Amino acid sequence: MVNTNAKYRLSGRNRTKILLLTIFLLTALLFSLDIILGSVTIKLKDIFDVLLNKSDSEIYSVIVKFRIPKAITALLVGVSLSVSGLQMQTIFRNPMAGPYVLGISSGASLGVAVLILGFSDYFTAKSLELLGNWSLAAASWAGAGIVMVIIMLISIKIKDILAILILGIMLSGGISSIVSIMQYFSSETMLKSYVIWTMGSLGNVSSEQLEVMALCIAAGLIISIFSLKMLNAILLGETYAETLGVNIKKARILVFVSTSLLAGTVTAFCGPVGFIGIAVPHIARMIFKTSDHRVLLPSVIFAGASLMLISDIISQLPGSERVLPVNAVTSLIGIPVVIWVILKTRKYA
Amino acid sequence: MIFNKKDTVIELKSLTTGYRKRGALYPLVGPVNISAQSGEFIAIIGRNGIGKSTLLKTIAGLLKPLEGDVIIKRKKITEYRRNELAVKTAYVSTEQIRADSMKVGELVELGRYPYTSWTGRLSETDQEKIFFAMEKTGILDLRDRFINELSDGERQKAMIARVIAQDTDILIMDEPVAFLDIKNKYEIMHLLRSLSDEQNKTIIFSGHDLTLIMEQCDRIWLIADRTIYDGAPEDLVLNGLMNKLFDDSSFKFSERDATFSTRREYLADIKINGEGIYKFWTIKALNRGGFRAVSHETTDSVTVDKDADGFYWIYKSKIAESPKLRTIHALLQWIRRVPEND
Incomplete structure (x- = not known):
């Protein structure tokens, strides 16, 4: 008979808590390092002096106007790309899914390209600011959303992991061709605005843009919280999820809105950033050894933020005047993880 | 011996099952009228492609009937909401789970999905049911193992533990003992049999292990000629229906020892x-x-x-x-x- 005294204990809870605390502290440390390190290394003492006294020194303007917003941007980018990657990998049941690989980021750039190259006839070189940050973000969401819908519809029919991956690459390729054609037909000023946008990096985000970004990403994260329980069941596949009472359509819509918001917003203000979204969820699963999205969400938030902060620190080449494009750094960090995952999941291909 | 009260839990009413493809209907079985009582342990047998899985999926509410109705506990299956049905019927098939970092414990916990709030937090009752399911299937020790590291037998036990934790009155299982060795086949069949005996659960499953099925099941639904032949295993044998498992006459079912042999000239x-x-x-x-x-x-x-x-x-x-x-x-x-x- 059933031993009613025997209780099922959830395993590994303490381990999870310790790991979460560790990774949170790591994020905080990297955040501080990102502010301290740069072409000029600033002493920690100076930072506190500046923040407390608000002296109008040169250091003050470097820290407050440049380094802190950049660190916050890095944090937001890391968080939102990783969370959208996590959701996409589960909803597509594809370990290779991510906003960059599946062309969601390209879709967002298409949205921006259409906005800048198509509708900015009257804008001057300063067009981006006149255009408004919200319209830029909205154009990105629309572009990201369209690609997301295409991928979702096709992935209902085609379950093959590599086929979906190739589809994502095709979509990215197609989109960049469309953008090139648009560039060809656009005027010099428009082209200039667009090129400035494509070079967008973590450091070019204005404080107004940062506000818009933070709001949108917060919205995307809150929506993602409501999909967590469903995502756990969807790991079993749609048939089993359905028999457990999951409303698959609702889950798809939640993930669709959340990822379009998250990945779209990041792309709108920072340009496409590759491989964070695909790599971070795998790193989190490896460290936390769980498939429970209620644990994975906070883990990818901190792991994503940390990885993006590390990438930013590296891209600054501390102590030197040169700066690397951050996308190159994230790719170099992310690609080995992706290759590891391909080797690990070869049996499903 | 105490007999559990027998209620009709599943009714198939003029049901035709099959699949749809580009708007066209491809019926496989039906129309049939048949019902199952609580506590019954029913095996569905029939040749490959005859429509066993389609019938099971239709009863589990995963496929729409082409015609007629599936009635679960006096209510049409089409009138249930997905989450209402999830506390009445559980389903397991041979479909592999591809979640890489999922642990056995996490898999079984998902059986409580229909009962938890949107946060997924497990109550005391939930934890007791999970413990019971894992103890019953003998996988308590495997709790922290990843499911993709399990043997076929262990994985199938974990899948069954999940539906036991779901604690529904009806269990629908598509080939629960396929790909298992003899020891595991017998263990799982005994386990299922005991669930229907002790907890009055209605279990409908498909399989090909005739000897095992004849030994354990009170009732067989034999699918052939686009209909269901219903009866105790012995009835089907005595009525010569077992030979319907083959479409030609080169094999013959032996009424004596429940085996099939080729018909041939003796030397x-x-x-x-x-x-x-x-x-x-x-x-x-x-x-x-x-x-x-x-x-x-x-x-x-x-x-x-x-x-x-x-x-x-x-x-x-x-x-x-x-x-x-x-x-x-x-x-x-x-x-x-x-x-x-x-």
Whole structure:
């Protein structure tokens, strides 16, 4: 008979808590390092002096106007790309899914390209600011959303992991061709605005843009919280999820809105950033050894933020005047993880 | 013995099942009228592609009936919301789970999905049900193992633990013992049988292990000729329905020992002298070798007997007699060699 005294204990809870605390502290440390390190290394003492006294020194303007917003941007980018990657990998049941690989980021750039190259006839070189940050973000969401819908519809029919991956690459390729054609037909000023946008990096985000970004990403994260329980069941596949009472359509819509918001917003203000979204969820699963999205969400938030902060620190080449494009750094960090995952999941291909 | 109250839990009413493709209907089974009571342990048998899975999926609410209705607990399945049905019916098939970092414990916990709030937090009751399911299937020790590291038998037990944790009155299982070794097949069948006996659950499953099914199930739904033949295993045997599992006449179901054998011309008749279990298995071996065992006198005979060293076989034909052969294998080799000695 059933031993009613025997209780099922959830395993590994303490381990999870310790790991979460560790990774949170790591994020905080990297955040501080990102502010301290740069072409000029600033002493920690100076930072506190500046923040407390608000002296109008040169250091003050470097820290407050440049380094802190950049660190916050890095944090937001890391968080939102990783969370959208996590959701996409589960909803597509594809370990290779991510906003960059599946062309969601390209879709967002298409949205921006259409906005800048198509509708900015009257804008001057300063067009981006006149255009408004919200319209830029909205154009990105629309572009990201369209690609997301295409991928979702096709992935209902085609379950093959590599086929979906190739589809994502095709979509990215197609989109960049469309953008090139648009560039060809656009005027010099428009082209200039667009090129400035494509070079967008973590450091070019204005404080107004940062506000818009933070709001949108917060919205995307809150929506993602409501999909967590469903995502756990969807790991079993749609048939089993359905028999457990999951409303698959609702889950798809939640993930669709959340990822379009998250990945779209990041792309709108920072340009496409590759491989964070695909790599971070795998790193989190490896460290936390769980498939429970209620644990994975906070883990990818901190792991994503940390990885993006590390990438930013590296891209600054501390102590030197040169700066690397951050996308190159994230790719170099992310690609080995992706290759590891391909080797690990070869049996499903 | 206490008999549980029998209620009709599943009714198939003029049900036609099959699949739809580009708007066209492809019916496989039906129309059928049949029902299942609480606590029944029902096996669905039939040839591959005959519509077993489609029927099971339709009963589980995963496919829409082409015509007619599935009625679960006096309510049409189409009138249930997904989450209402999830506390009535659980479903498990041979479909593999591809979640890489999922642990056995996490898999079984998902069985409580229909009962938890949107946060997924497990209550005391939930944790007790999970414990019971894992204990019953004997996988408590596997709790922290990743499911993709399990053997086939362990993985199937974990999948079954998940539906036990779901604690529904109806369990629908598509080939729950496929790909398992004999030990695991028997363990899982016993487990399912005990669930229907002790907890009054209605279990409908499909399978191909006829001997096992005939031994464990009170009721078989045999799918053939686009309909369901319903009855106790013995009824189906005595009515000659088991032969419907084959579409041609080269195989024949043996009413005596629930096996199938090819119909063919026998090479010769052999008389068997001997007793008991040794005689039984000798007959089996000779049948397989193409000889018919008879009890009347013939030119050829096999004698099974025992001496101080144990059992032995002697084969005698009109031209030769074998020495004492100590195994059936040796006996068969000797018989096959005889014509060359002519």
